Amino acid sequence: MKVEKVMVIGAGQMGSGIAQVCAQAGYTVYLNDLKPEFVERGLSVMNKNLSRNVDKGRMTEEQKKEVLKRVTASTSLNDAREVDLVIEAAVENMEIKTKIFAQLDEIAPAHAILASNTSSLPITEIAAATKRPEQVIGMHFMNPVPVMKLVEIIRGLATADEVYQVIEDMTKTLSKVPVEVNDFPGFVSNRILMPMINEAIYTLYEGVATKEAIDEVMKLGMNHPMGPLTLADFIGLDTCLYIMETLHEGFGDTKYRPCPLLRKYVKAGWLGKKSGRGFYTYE
DSSP: OOOOEEEEEOOSHHHHHHHHHHHHTTOEEEEEOSSHHHHHHHHHHHHHHHHHHHHTTSSOHHHHHHHHHTEEEEOOGGGGGGOSEEEEOOOSOHHHHHHHHHHHHHHSOTTOEEEEOOSSSOHHHHHTTSSOGGGEEEEEEOSSTTTOOEEEEEEOTTOOHHHHHHHHHHHHHTTOEEEEEESOTTTTHHHHHHHHHHHHHHHHHTTSSOHHHHHHIIIIIHOOSSOHHHHHHHHOHHHHHHHHHHHHHHHOOGGGOOOHHHHHHHHTTOOBGGGTBSSSBOO
16 A cells, blocks of 8 residues: 555644654645644644755755645545545544544545554554554654654554554655554653653652752763753653553553652643743743
8 A cells, every 4th residue: 555645633743743744755744633723833833844944955945835835734534535644643632532533434545544643542442443453553753753763653453564564664755763662551762761751750859869960960971962850841741741640550550650749740730841831940
């Protein structure tokens, strides 16, 4: 099967980035969200990213226009009637995702592959909402999508080998590096990253060191590009908490218990960079 038309559901930071790399690779793309203003915001982010590439000499103004021409704004899931692949990048919530996949199953053509950009939720459970579980797969892109090379490709229990192969090949056309992962809570990236961030929060909570000291130790001692508390602020503390809860519930192991300080910050609305305050304060 050849992928030519792609629908990306969710025009936020991840979705607009996925739509951009697909359009840059020559695919026809529908960028879908609930409201026209959400899609417009996503297209505006994409335009800004591409303009930066023009300024840096990575592409011409003409090439930028060609990329944007391949993207169509969409506010109806019915636009999935014509696509070969759907990549869902909606909010990280199982109820919302299964509802979207059940609708897509009715609308998308029989050959279409349904992929989720979930960062921690089980692909097998998402696939169970459809009558085509063998055509459901995880494509977990990293943030920011246009820059980061990795895509975790997650097989659900029923994912067919040929579907995996199509997605692996397609990922390479996006100039990304596909890595095969089996369906466990958090996959590989977040199963390792989130407990590290959670432990850094415990280290702060227990008064072992200041937030600046904790971040400095990991940057200078472990050669991380940014400290775990800064990284948590960039990811969003609500997202970190949700993934830790998914790991805790999925494995039933106390080592994944979210730190009480993380819960307190989320309840206070201190969600990190996006809210202006998390472990650090942002203008």
